[in-house]
Amino acid sequence: MTAAALPVAAPAAVRAPRWRPLLTAALVLALASLAVALVGLAVDPREITGAPAWLKPAKFGLSTALFLVALRWMLGVVRGHERLLAAIAVVLLAGLSFELAAIALQVCAARPATSTTRARSTSRCTGRWAG
Numbered sequence: 001m002t003a004a005a006l007p008v009a010a011p012a013a014v015r016a017p018r019w020r021p022l023l024t025a026a027l028v029l030a031l032a033s034l035a036v037a038l039v040g041l042a043v044d045p046r047e048i049t050g051a052p053a054w055l056k057p058a059k060f061g062l063s064t065a066l067f068l069v070a071l072r073w074m075l076g077v078v079r080g081h082e083r084l085l086a087a088i089a090v091v092l093l094a095g096l097s098f099e100l101a102a103i104a105l106q107v108c109a110a111r112p113a114t115s116t117t118r119a120r121s122t123s124r125c126t127g128r129w130a131g
Contacts, residue, residue: 017075017076018089019075019082022089026092033060033100040054040058041055057103057104
């Protein structure tokens, strides 16, 4: 048989990995959070512990979006392990969604997002979280 007579197999249908839409949803959520925070920076003059109220959500939305772009690229390089990658994507989507929402809610309540500051409102925040 010559090379011209060899049958050529049709390329297999390439199917998108199951984790890709989940990370895309998380990326859209992070970008939406960033957009809301940027609007908040522009229109809300409030300050929390000396910084603009919407600065922390804006920084967190930006860093989360950059992280997710890098993660989508890295997971795209991995071959196989579809179920493990899908589980990682689900956990990241749930955790990052909670974090973005918690930080935005703290800003809406005009409270510091962490208890590491020494502001007088810290005891009020930790008292509510502690029970």
